[in-house]
Amino acid sequence: MDLAIASNNIVKTYGRGSKAVHALRGVSLSVQEGEIYGLLGKNGAGKTTFIKCMLGIVFLNSGEGSLLGYPFGSVHAKEQLGYLPENHRYPLYLTGEQTLAYFGKLSGIPKAALGERIDRTLKIVGMAEWRTTKVRKYSKGMMQRLGLAQALINDPKLILLDEPTDGVDPVGRKEIREVLIRLKNEGKTIFLNSHLLSEVERISDRVAIMDHGTIVKQGSIDALTRTDHVYELTVTNTRPELLTALGSSLLRTNGSLLEISCETPEMLNSVMDTIRASGGVIESMVPKKSSLEDVFVDLIKGSAVTHD
Amino acid sequence: MKFLAIIEATVREGIARKTILGMFIVSTITILLAIFLFQLNAIQHGLLSPATGHVRTGQNQQPMQLLGVTVLDMMWMGVSAFLLLISIFVGSFVTAGFVTSLMEKGTIDLLLSKPVERWLYIAGRYVGAVLIILAEVAYLVLGLWLVAGISLGSWSPNFLISIFAITLAFAGVYSLVTLFGVLTRSSWFAIIIVLALYILVGFIIPLARFIDRLLNGAPTEGVLSTIASGLQYIMPARGLNTLISHTILLQPVTITPIFITAGLSVLYLAISCFAFSKKEF
Ligand SMILES: Nc1ncnc2c1ncn2[C@@H]1O[C@H](COP(=O)(O)OP(=O)(O)OP(=O)(O)O)[C@@H](O)[C@H]1O
Numbered sequence: 001m002d003l004a005i006a007s008n009n010i011v012k013t014y015g016r017g018s019k020a021v022h023a024l025r026g027v028s029l030s031v032q033e034g035e036i037y038g039l040l041g042k043n044g045a046g047k048t049t050f051i052k053c054m055l056g057i058v059f060l061n062s063g064e065g066s067l068l069g070y071p072f073g074s075v076h077a078k079e080q081l082g083y084l085p086e087n088h089r090y091p092l093y094l095t096g097e098q099t100l101a102y103f104g105k106l107s108g109i110p111k112a113a114l115g116e117r118i119d120r121t122l123k124i125v126g127m128a129e130w131r132t133t134k135v136r137k138y139s140k141g142m143m144q145r146l147g148l149a150q151a152l153i154n155d156p157k158l159i160l161l162d163e164p165t166d167g168v169d170p171v172g173r174k175e176i177r178e179v180l181i182r183l184k185n186e187g188k189t190i191f192l193n194s195h196l197l198s199e200v201e202r203i204s205d206r207v208a209i210m211d212h213g214t215i216v217k218q219g220s221i222d223a224l225t226r227t228d229h230v231y232e233l234t235v236t237n238t239r240p241e242l243l244t245a246l247g248s249s250l251l252r253t254n255g256s257l258l259e260i261s262c263e264t265p266e267m268l269n270s271v272m273d274t275i276r277a278s279g280g281v282i283e284s285m286v287p288k289k290s291s292l293e294d295v296f297v298d299l300i301k302g303s304a305v306t307h308d
Numbered sequence: 309m310k311f312l313a314i315i316e317a318t319v320r321e322g323i324a325r326k327t328i329l330g331m332f333i334v335s336t337i338t339i340l341l342a343i344f345l346f347q348l349n350a351i352q353h354g355l356l357s358p359a360t361g362h363v364r365t366g367q368n369q370q371p372m373q374l375l376g377v378t379v380l381d382m383m384w385m386g387v388s389a390f391l392l393l394i395s396i397f398v399g400s401f402v403t404a405g406f407v408t409s410l411m412e413k414g415t416i417d418l419l420l421s422k423p424v425e426r427w428l429y430i431a432g433r434y435v436g437a438v439l440i441i442l443a444e445v446a447y448l449v450l451g452l453w454l455v456a457g458i459s460l461g462s463w464s465p466n467f468l469i470s471i472f473a474i475t476l477a478f479a480g481v482y483s484l485v486t487l488f489g490v491l492t493r494s495s496w497f498a499i500i501i502v503l504a505l506y507i508l509v510g511f512i513i514p515l516a517r518f519i520d521r522l523l524n525g526a527p528t529e530g531v532l533s534t535i536a537s538g539l540q541y542i543m544p545a546r547g548l549n550t551l552i553s554h555t556i557l558l559q560p561v562t563i564t565p566i567f568i569t570a571g572l573s574v575l576y577l578a579i580s581c582f583a584f585s586k587k588e589f
């Protein structure tokens with residue numbers, strides 16, 4: 001499959017000298033066509049800067065990248081992509097449909113096709129009933145939907161979203177998630193920035209975690225949240241001697257729940273033997289999975305020290 | 309299509325900001341005032357007696373003249389000079405924001421994500437502003453001309469050159485406002501810088517030279533005076549007022565100022581576009 005986004009060692013520094021902000025320090029990532037890719041990171045990690053680099057809104061210090069096969073910032077790539085910026089603003093005096101008409105024309109949609117595109121896009125984001133209302137009167141969530149609509153107006157192959165659910169209520173968030181999944185099923189590629197981990201976890205195929213301008217981890221949600229060699233066992237009838245006998249392989253206990261770390265299957269088996277030998281009854285055993293949030297917090301904690 | 313969309317958006321912004329409406333109202337009031345003034349006997353009398361203003365051929369019917377110029381022509385020259393100044397000044401004020409509002413956070417990110425070459429945005433805004441001013445100037449000049457013609461029964465079609473010359477002068481000055489707007493991202497800065505430049509070239513430098521000549525008998529040559537005289541060649545809109553006066557007086561006109569202002573406008577607009585395409589947001 002082709003790559004929708006490929007970036008190789010992108011470096012972006014704002015300002016110079018003592019005031020320099022190293023927003024991106026060598027970012028390499030690749031996004032396959034047709035996947036939903038989440039870029040995670042805390043405030044100021046460099047997520048927005050990365051999108052701005054892709055679109056040529058800011059210029060790279062070094063490194064190179066391609067969007068849909070064209071270099072970063074290329075007008076040809078922009079013909080086939082949509083972008084929802086953070087803090088997006090629209091002329092307040094336009095109505096929803098006038099706004100879409102404006103951006104539609106800028107996207108090069110022929111006049112004849114424009115009306116039909118606007119209808120479809122408004123329907124997708126659930127804003128059809130607000131089409132003739134002035135943007136001035138929109139609520140934050142409606143603005144966000146309008147933002148999504150303008151990003152979709154040209155039926156793009158690649159969609160870049162910066163905090164798409166910012167300011168949207170839970171129902172609206174769910175709807176936006178459904179829209180994104182539907183778009184993915186239509187074969188579109190979606191790249192989204194967020195710090196709403198649970199949300200990203202729910203829809204993304206792969207994620208990258210960015211901290212202080214570097215990608216600290218990248219992979220499928222499954223691979224990231226799988227904690228290797230840690231198992232959760234529910235054991236009844238445990239005696240205090242057992243806990244000492246398990247020694248360093250025991251990570252935590254919580255009532256009948258034991259968290260055990262075993263490097264090899266042999267070790268796991270010998271731990272189970274020890275438990276049974278002490279009279280304990282094993283009721284269940286599962287490999288432990290951490291939430292994306294755990295992984296994220298662990299990673300950020302670990303790397304924060306090295307940069308600040 | 310994309311270019312037209314940008315121009316259209318500019319005009320819409322002008323309508324929404326009430327700038328167009330404001331200028332239209334002021335122009336209308338001016339025209340109504342002119343209707344009233346031209347009805348006054350004294351004014352009619354002053355402008356037309358002892359003979360009708362524009363009859364130049366009749367030997368025995370010499371129009372009233374001051375310094376060899378008919379009062380009517382003088383009026384048209386005064387009106388056009390006034391309109392020129394006001395249009396440039398007010399026009400720059402009300403349209404300076406077009407360039408900088410484009411670069412506001414949240415707006416520019418969206419625009420730059422669309423498949424449009426960056427320079428088109430600046431060019432579109434510029435053309436939009438010039439079109440707005442053209443419409444306003446045309447309305448005011450045509451209005452005044454019709455009112456005067458009907459009231460006085462004397463038509464001076466040459467006055468209509470003002471529509472073209474004033475718009476061109478505005479376009480020239482606005483290219484500088486655009487340039488400084490792009491560079492500083494502040495419409496106020498842009499206006500103040502351009503205003504300061506024109507006050508310098510149009511007022512302070514001539515005054516300094518005049519004083520210099522009074523004190524020394526002859527203008528002194530030096531680096532400063534060279535810069536001063538050089539500066540006036542790179543300021544657009546120079547000589548356009550003279551062009552209007554000469555046209556009204558049916559005197560020979562040189563069209564060099566037209567080319568200079570048009571050339572400088574294109575140059576400053578090109579630099580603005582270039583600066584904009586290199587900017588980060
Ligand atoms: N125009 C700019 N000039 C100087 N520094 C900037 C500029 N834009 C961003 N930065 C800095 O670059 C770093 C990365 O910012 P960026 O906006 O990419 O972060 P982010 O990951 O999108 O954060 P958030 O989650 O808050 O949106 C920050 O330290 C920020 O202060």
Ligand SMILES: [Mg+2]
Pocket residue numbers: 047048049086162
């Ligand atoms: Mg951001």
